[in-house]
Amino acid sequence: MTVQPDEVVVTVTVNGETVRHLVDPRTTAADFLRDGLELTGTHLGCEHGVCGACTVLLDGRSVRSCILYAPQLDGCEVTTVEGLSPVPGELHPIQEAFRECHGLQCGFCTPGFLLTVHEFLSETKGADEDEIREAISGNLCRCTGYQGIVAAVQRADETWQR
Amino acid sequence: MAAVTGTSVRPTAPPGLIGTRVNRVEDARLLAGRGRYVADVTLPRIKHAAFVRAWPSHARILSIDTTRARTLPGVVAALTAADLPPATLVDGNWIPGLAKTPQPVLARDKVRFVGEAVAIVVATSRYVAEDAAELVEVDYEQLPAVDHAGRRPSGHVPILDELPDDLIYDRGESFGNPDLMFRDAPHVFVKDLALARSMAAPLECRGTVASYDPAAGSLDVWCSTQSPHLLRRRLSAASGVAEHRVRVMMHDVGGGFGQKIAAHPEELAIALASCALGIPVKWIEDRRENLMAAPHARGQRVHLKLATDDDGRFLALRARIVGDAGAYSFNAASALIEPYITARVMTGVYRIDHYGYHVAAGLTNKSPVAPYRGVGFIAAQTARELLIDEAARSLGIDRFELRRRNMIRPDDFPYRSCTGLVFDSGSYLEALTTVERMSAYDDFRCEQEQARASGRFIGLGISPYVEPTGWGTEAMNQIGWHSFPSNDSARVSMDISGKVTISIGTPSQGQGIETTLAQISAEVLGIPLDDVVVSFTDSSSAPTSLAGTRASRAAVVSGGAVGLASQDLRERILKVAGALMETDASILTVADGVITDPSEDAASMTVAEVVQKAFQLTEIRSAEPEPNFTATRFYDPGATYGNACVGAVVEVDPQTGGVRVLRIVGAEDCGTVINQVVVEGQFIGGMAQGLGGALLERLAYDENGEILTTTFMDYLLPTSTEVPHFEVEHLESPSPYTWRGIKGVGESGTIGAPAAIAAAIADALAHTGSTVDRLPMLPEDVRAMVEQGEDRG
């Protein structure tokens, strides 16, 4: 691979697969995932760090991929919505809970919520409604009024064996 | 904890798929990250566009120089209005007295609002296109901004030369004899309410991909739209490509709420750019563009007067409404969509025989106003319900009681309002009583007293309402609104495997249409839900729906068309089955994909077998000469009106002006329920948007027409911590005038919640003597109420 003077190499493990890509250093992490790796499940709702639609896990922590640059992913592990369920065609218990509890309508905010909730439930068990609302308060949903999402987190808290 | 406390109070549907709680069929792909939104569309040779947008709010364009932009490496073209065929957008409304304001897809001689598109740069990436857009030099001669409908700045220059006073509409109408009633009325109450601009703000911004093929002379367009067929018409008119060679496609749409009804200037400009360049061009809007240049909503001032007798009976009502149109009367439905609808639905769920209104709408140097969920209703609902509360307080009559005295009663149906709306059925009183029970009103009063004694201010607001849904031709005639033909057709086709594909022109933006329409068809046909798919992805294969998905109409109109077409198809299948089974088709039953002859010891065939035999056996043609299993039906429903009541409890902090919504309860009636999961989702999601409009969302401009709210840090959407847990109950009054009694519910919650919250704030601060006179009520507005009270006290 010939590296142009205005490009950098990024080596990153995304959903368990290690890839090496040349990028223009000002490419955002979100655009790199969406356009470079064709993982279009990560959505962009504001591109200024408020809505949370672009949330992915970076070394297990939730981050907003719209305000990170692709080179900042170098050497890291990233999980996107496409990597939540290890088996294609099957849903992760969190995804299943969103379906059961009508935790989505248009689905645009949903990938961001799923990863935020994944991080939250990885660390917490038996949270009450207020704690759940606090945990998801950095993600905007324009459709659901959050009620189905809160119910889905409660359901996943019970069903996800972790 | 259950997500929703809900009971079907009047279950009417026999057990079947219609009326069953079914999880949505669209969810699996959306949850897996496999939704396909317009930003995910890519094509060979695709290039990316960025718009150069006006920074002054009102200015003449003296010159545009794209030279520097075009020389940047990676730039394919920089196009201005002069480089493209002239194309304008005009509203299709034919209300007498409404002026037309053609909007160029790229500004030509003048810019009229901050954010108006002036030029397009097309480049190898969005990054390069944005860099180049900054290199386009536009020379402006600035003009004074009209920042307020009807107000002229010094040195005023009309926004459109043809409209010297900027007014696009200025008329009124009277029903009964309001003058006489006001003259003799023992009591007259007055209310002023100003609604700020707010907007739909779907989480997915607008976007389009246009691909013109010069060899085929065809234009393919992917778009985040609510109305693919309407867009196709406008694209054809603008580009000159015949309509049958224009295809509009979409897969998933990340919310619309009205903003994506119109054909947007940008969508046409991108198509024209693709035609000019002969390559696919993609434009994905960013949030800043959406907040400043996508259509806004609300922006109204309402002045209302109510005459009552000593018992609080409503004698007459009068309204004066001024709408802020923005820079153009937008093509979605014209700038009257807010103030005129407000005027026409003002009397609400009450018996009011004498009513007069006056509506004025004026251009301003701001982004144009277009429909947003609850359009027009919210201003009427909020002004009227606040006024009724003020009348109740002043007359010393309980607020529930005053409403009850004046409400349309069950034996009034069908009830003809003085403005000519014919309410078909409903549960107005019952919804009010349900909310009274749910909010534990009697206990609340004691609680409020105790709280006040300890220095806490809580209040309760109630908001009962009726809304036109479906908006078929008859409803539009009743409302006096003439802007789009509101009928739909649906095609229901069974393939040789016995499975069904439904084609419709009303795409989903999250409303669960793929599920509810499949439920309807599967129930009518007697086949499993899984055997039906709904397709709305392509304007060239879907039957025409010029209205698209809007106005709480898809379940009523598309639902009815799907129901009727499925009935036709069922008859045809049974006719063939009767011939094959040598029996009278009318006695056959079908369930779970199996057709049974009850007279013959349960002789049976599957639906799939019947269809396969019909294709193979020529003998069948004596019974069914054309055994094709496709049925298309047209549907234009009778006028139907949904109703609901919302109650809200808030706590106001008089020190900070902060408002916390403690509870929201709602009783909702959308006639026959197809799927409670979807109805609750629509109602609750709608109430959350209403909460935003009541407490958070305000698009602000300074006096020069400069927009101040261009990020989600300035324009605040409700988050999970501002929104309470909603408690919902269902009532069910099927419409006598629609297929299976279905009514719409898409807008309901958004209409009801703002009035309930505003009234709750007024109740909490009633002791100050101050009133709520605006929406949203931001902390500074609440503080102003408290201070006014202190000044008085």
Ligand code: FES
């Ligand atoms: S798109 Fe990243 S936070 Fe909104």
Ligand code: FES
């Ligand atoms: S489901 Fe549409 S934004 Fe959340």
